[in-house]
Amino acid sequence: KDWISFSHMSADRSVFPFDSWLNCEHKALKSKRTELNDDSSRYPQGIYSVRCTISRLLSITRGVKCYPEQIVIGGGTQILIQILCHLFPEGSKYAMEEPGYSRIYQLLKLQHADITSIELDHKGIAMSEIIKQDPNILYITPSHQFPTGIVMPISRRIQLLNWSSQAKNRYIIEDDYDSEFKYQSDAIPSIQGLDTFDKVIYMGTFSKSLLPGLRISYMVLPQHLLQSFRESEGFLMQTCNVLAQLTLQEFIDSGEYQKHIKRMKQIYSERQTRLIKELDRRFGKNIAIHGANAGLHFMCTFKTERSIEDILNQAEQEKLELYSIKRCCLTHYRLSKNPVFILGFANLPLERIEEGVDRLYRSVFGY
Numbered sequence: 001k002d003w004i005s006f007s008h009m010s011a012d013r014s015v016f017p018f019d020s021w022l023n024c025e026h027k028a029l030k031s032k033r034t035e036l037n038d039d040s041s042r043y044p045q046g047i048y049s050v051r052c053t054i055s056r057l058l059s060i061t062r063g064v065k066c067y068p069e070q071i072v073i074g075g076g077t078q079i080l081i082q083i084l085c086h087l088f089p090e091g092s093k094y095a096m097e098e099p100g101y102s103r104i105y106q107l108l109k110l111q112h113a114d115i116t117s118i119e120l121d122h123k124g125i126a127m128s129e130i131i132k133q134d135p136n137i138l139y140i141t142p143s144h145q146f147p148t149g150i151v152m153p154i155s156r157r158i159q160l161l162n163w164s165s166q167a168k169n170r171y172i173i174e175d176d177y178d179s180e181f182k183y184q185s186d187a188i189p190s191i192q193g194l195d196t197f198d199k200v201i202y203m204g205t206f207s208k209s210l211l212p213g214l215r216i217s218y219m220v221l222p223q224h225l226l227q228s229f230r231e232s233e234g235f236l237m238q239t240c241n242v243l244a245q246l247t248l249q250e251f252i253d254s255g256e257y258q259k260h261i262k263r264m265k266q267i268y269s270e271r272q273t274r275l276i277k278e279l280d281r282r283f284g285k286n287i288a289i290h291g292a293n294a295g296l297h298f299m300c301t302f303k304t305e306r307s308i309e310d311i312l313n314q315a316e317q318e319k320l321e322l323y324s325i326k327r328c329c330l331t332h333y334r335l336s337k338n339p340v341f342i343l344g345f346a347n348l349p350l351e352r353i354e355e356g357v358d359r360l361y362r363s364v365f366g367y
């Protein structure tokens, strides 16, 4: 039997419009844009016309207000964070959500940053903890908190903006990951769009809306951080492949991108509904599902005495790709009594859902 994947890290190649992507790449090559044979230190923020396209897209889809001059394109969120760190004041203290995106946490630790993790309440990162730990830079995922799926309400967003305005060196890094896919309600506009203090750095990626392998991500810098970026411009190289940038621009400007997102939303929404229905049918009251109103994964807690390790070992034998909440624990996230897993469905075809849930059942209960 072949593998079934509940991974939240992969996309489903079968629904990506390779032909139209190839068509856009062909057009980009045919136009023999000079940028293809330029040293990429000439535009360390990415190609200007591509940044214009992204800035238009962000204002339409996320209410982000920015000039193309504020955008920095990069080959992934991590490299952008590495560049961003050097723009903040020396000795900054970072805080991330617990549980959260551990790859960034590890990266910041690697950079010897002073980094702490802050618990969540039902509205997202807990204000009381922020006051207590007093960081000056927050890294948050308000659209669909990663991994719990909490959607941060406007009230908490305003609270955080006010917090950021109360000291010169305070900033909010808004990682708008997973914001493309909202099911029940419309997406809440970005915090960046509400920011009047110039304290929000907006981060986004095409890894989920297109393909993770393309490595096209971006950040929107507030004016004065852009200033310090410009000072280091001399040596900073662009880290995202130029042909990928030009192809992306064609793909968005031609309307293919919006068409693709619309189609993905239908496909993912149906998969999620079917998966949740199958989980309820199979597990009944032995499962609790959280954060399923958006994104390409949700979390679930199982009522079982079995340990996370035992469940993961049996999933391996069942050829079921499965990840637990543990991979998102930064420091001390207190593991609840019952095991918690992340169920991704971006790479789970409809016809494999029933078999996948069967394997999950056997992994969780051991028979």
Ligand SMILES: Cc1ncc(COP(=O)(O)O)c(CN[C@H](CF)CCC(=O)O)c1O
Pocket (backbone or CB within 6 Å): 008, 009, 010, 075, 076, 077, 078, 101, 102, 103, 141, 146, 175, 177, 204, 205, 206, 207, 212, 216, 217, 327
């Ligand atoms: C919170 C968050 N912000 C950005 C990205 C995107 O980064 P990039 O592709 O480099 O632009 C991810 C990507 N998450 C990965 C898979 F979805 C890894 C999850 C895991 O490590 O559990 C993410 O969680």
